[in-house]
Amino acid sequence: EAGVTQSPTHLIKTRGQQATLRCSPISGHTSVYWYQQALGLGLQFLLWYDEGEERNRGNFPPRFSGRQFPNYSSELNVNALELEDSALYLCASPRERGPYEQYFGPGTRLTVT
Amino acid sequence: EDKVVQSPLSLVVHEGDTVTLNCSYEVTNFRSLLWYKQEKKAPTFLFMLTSSGIEKKSGRLSSILDKKELSSILNITATQTGDSAIYLCAGSSYDKVIFGPGTSLSVIP
Numbered sequence: 001e002a003g004v005t006q007s008p009t010h011l012i013k014t015r016g017q018q019a020t021l022r023c024s025p026i027s028g029h030t031s032v033y034w035y036q037q038a039l040g041l042g043l044q045f046l047l048w049y050d051e052g053e054e055r056n057r058g059n060f061p062p063r064f065s066g067r068q069f070p071n072y073s074s075e076l077n078v079n080a081l082e083l084e085d086s087a088l089y090l091c092a093s094p095r096e097r098g099p100y101e102q103y104f105g106p107g108t109r110l111t112v113t
Numbered sequence: 114e115d116k117v118v119q120s121p122l123s124l125v126v127h128e129g130d131t132v133t134l135n136c137s138y139e140v141t142n143f144r145s146l147l148w149y150k151q152e153k154k155a156p157t158f159l160f161m162l163t164s165s166g167i168e169k170k171s172g173r174l175s176s177i178l179d180k181k182e183l184s185s186i187l188n189i190t191a192t193q194t195g196d197s198a199i200y201l202c203a204g205s206s207y208d209k210v211i212f213g214p215g216t217s218l219s220v221i222p
Binding site for chain 1: 145147149154155156157158161201203205208209210211212213214215
């Protein structure tokens with residue numbers, strides 16, 4: 001069974017631009033969680049999508065948004081990039097609906113200059 | 114506000130030592146306590162502890178959940194250099210997962 005995949009691996013943007021990150025969960029899994037891991041900080045919960053709907057979001061401004069497609073893959077969009085958005089963005093796919101054991105993708109390293 | 118605290122934040126031990134990592138949580142509508150190991154990028158799942166499963170063991174790693182004290186410990190016996198990593202603890206409710214800052218473990222030969 002294929003694991004969680006994310007693309008791109010690295011992304012370099014300038015302040016004010018928009019970034020789009022993609023994630024495909026494990027086949028058959030309907031939920032996708034997004035996390036931000038900034039340098040020196042722990043994983044911060046960003047968004048949870050399940051069966052195409054946004055189920056919950058963390059304490060992030062509205063310029064962090066996303067969507068989930070019918071095939072359960074997901075996209076995270078970050079608008080009006082700021083320097084502090086530089087971080088590792090991780091996507092996770094739980095085995096069951098809800099925040100149970102989650103399987104993480106390799107992450108996208110976003111650098112904002 | 115939901116939060117997860119881990120201690121120590123950093124730890125250096127010698128191969129063969131036993132270590133205990135601590136985690137305390139305050140998560141509204143708590144459902145489970147999760148432990149992960151993060152070496153380079155993606156965290157890898159270690160244990161999930163719930164009200165129906167408060168103790169887990171896998172090889173040299175074991176974990177216990179104390180529901181009364183809202184805490185958990187992760188024990189690693191006979192540490193090896195390959196155990197060097199950041200160990201993350203997370204408390205989850207139905208609709209969110211709150212991670213702690215992690216404990217950075219370094220095992221030296």
